[in-house]
Amino acid sequence: MSTNYEPYVHGRSDREAERLNCQASKLAELLHQGTRYPQGSRVLEAACGVGAQTSILARNSPGAEFVSIDISPESLIRAKLRVSEEGITNVTFRQADVCHLPFGPETFDHIFVCFLLEHLPDPLHSLKGMKEILRPGGTITIIEGDHGSALLFPDSREAHKVIDCLVHLQREMGGNALIGRELWHLMTGAGFAKVAVSPRIVYADRSRPEFVEGVKNIFIAMVEGVRELAIDRRLVDNETWEKGIRDLYRTTEQDGTFCYTFFKAVGTRDL
Amino acid sequence: MSTNYEPYVHGRSDREAERLNCQASKLAELLHQGTRYPQGSRVLEAACGVGAQTSILARNSPGAEFVSIDISPESLIRAKLRVSEEGITNVTFRQADVCHLPFGPETFDHIFVCFLLEHLPDPLHSLKGMKEILRPGGTITIIEGDHGSALLFPDSREAHKVIDCLVHLQREMGGNALIGRELWHLMTGAGFAKVAVSPRIVYADRSRPEFVEGVKNIFIAMVEGVRELAIDRRLVDNETWEKGIRDLYRTTEQDGTFCYTFFKAVGTRDL
Numbered sequence: 001m002s003t004n005y006e007p008y009v010h011g012r013s014d015r016e017a018e019r020l021n022c023q024a025s026k027l028a029e030l031l032h033q034g035t036r037y038p039q040g041s042r043v044l045e046a047a048c049g050v051g052a053q054t055s056i057l058a059r060n061s062p063g064a065e066f067v068s069i070d071i072s073p074e075s076l077i078r079a080k081l082r083v084s085e086e087g088i089t090n091v092t093f094r095q096a097d098v099c100h101l102p103f104g105p106e107t108f109d110h111i112f113v114c115f116l117l118e119h120l121p122d123p124l125h126s127l128k129g130m131k132e133i134l135r136p137g138g139t140i141t142i143i144e145g146d147h148g149s150a151l152l153f154p155d156s157r158e159a160h161k162v163i164d165c166l167v168h169l170q171r172e173m174g175g176n177a178l179i180g181r182e183l184w185h186l187m188t189g190a191g192f193a194k195v196a197v198s199p200r201i202v203y204a205d206r207s208r209p210e211f212v213e214g215v216k217n218i219f220i221a222m223v224e225g226v227r228e229l230a231i232d233r234r235l236v237d238n239e240t241w242e243k244g245i246r247d248l249y250r251t252t253e254q255d256g257t258f259c260y261t262f263f264k265a266v267g268t269r270d271l
Numbered sequence: 272m273s274t275n276y277e278p279y280v281h282g283r284s285d286r287e288a289e290r291l292n293c294q295a296s297k298l299a300e301l302l303h304q305g306t307r308y309p310q311g312s313r314v315l316e317a318a319c320g321v322g323a324q325t326s327i328l329a330r331n332s333p334g335a336e337f338v339s340i341d342i343s344p345e346s347l348i349r350a351k352l353r354v355s356e357e358g359i360t361n362v363t364f365r366q367a368d369v370c371h372l373p374f375g376p377e378t379f380d381h382i383f384v385c386f387l388l389e390h391l392p393d394p395l396h397s398l399k400g401m402k403e404i405l406r407p408g409g410t411i412t413i414i415e416g417d418h419g420s421a422l423l424f425p426d427s428r429e430a431h432k433v434i435d436c437l438v439h440l441q442r443e444m445g446g447n448a449l450i451g452r453e454l455w456h457l458m459t460g461a462g463f464a465k466v467a468v469s470p471r472i473v474y475a476d477r478s479r480p481e482f483v484e485g486v487k488n489i490f491i492a493m494v495e496g497v498r499e500l501a502i503d504r505r506l507v508d509n510e511t512w513e514k515g516i517r518d519l520y521r522t523t524e525q526d527g528t529f530c531y532t533f534f535k536a537v538g539t540r541d542l
Contacts, residue, residue, distance in 0.1 A: 151419060151420055151451075151532070181528050181530060184478075185526040197476060197478075199472045205455040255455060257452050259470060
């Protein structure tokens, strides 16, 4: 089993694990709405990371059997621990690369993919690979964000600049932080049928404290995570960075508002 | 009665009237969801324009009595004609300026405002004025767009540039095409209580032909409406304009996608 896995723009630290767990619980209702798998179905979760979505998936569909894969053994250890602590028994973990899936044709009834395609150099190729291991009539569900959707009040040039640093660095690592809007293109391009895309919007103002916390602990923390890299690479100067982050936090205070759109797509492998 | 009414960035032509009617019917379900007024309530619609929202409002709440005002006599004639052609009888029209409302304190049980604040130089002042004529316990409903929310695939620098022309020209005329994200700020700032903002997202891909048509006939037509002004003012050169518009249409074709967020806010006048 190889431990040479891909670099990941957000890193794999404890703070990042906390961020991913927080993200999952706040957004769970918004993102998982409509995703329930029938009794006895065999579902691939690619890639599970630290298991933030895994426990929600498994609890929402207690009769389904999940195989959750990830390329990182460290993330898998966290995911296993989390799921076993929660007493969940319908998940099997396995180290595997989503770009080289170690499964035979038509192995799964359904596939679930969350916040993965944004990190892949060739998401279309990966989707085609996933289609192969899906049984005819089976579904694939994809959830991705789109950092271009961030809408701020008060608006701030510097805040958009720091967000753009993350977009830029993710692109340098072969990913695409603006992939949400492309899901229709990717899913139809990979040959899935009955593709349906539904945007899911996070909107936070003072009357929605849970979402305000989510914006801080999830989105702004994620942007802050690339500070060193962005400044080392001179994508932005220190002063602009500080103001940008301050302005992002300002959208979570007083009369500020923050808006972000996720995209969820479901497609079917033709019979 | 004065006919010196304010300039309006979109103009008041037949094509514009058609655009506004189309806009209302396509978006009606999305925007009016949740807006129903009880039997016998007296509701102010400020400003009704050509009556695109008026007929939806009046049909959705047949027991309420609407007073629909607008500053433009020409628009009022169109609105009256439309409403009478549809056999609607619970609307009274009156020429009036939303910035100088000719109504006594606590005249209305509810107020409905759609696509108006974006055109006002001082929306906060206008909201305060509306609060005065609302009875304690009555509600105000505001619906506005936000052109900064336009998300395109394929993305295009030129397409954003032509959208920015409209934003710029609207600002020059004293308006704000990015006002949707500010509704929480404005409503709480005007002193309304129990303010609740809900974003309403329009997403169009080939599987949603009605929304695709809406994007073309409503959003792109609106942007195209400022072509002459934008080029005369040298906000953009002809070549960039043509490419920008072409790229906007491209989002409505093949594997293109277009996303836009409206904001709906409801607030109450404290007892």
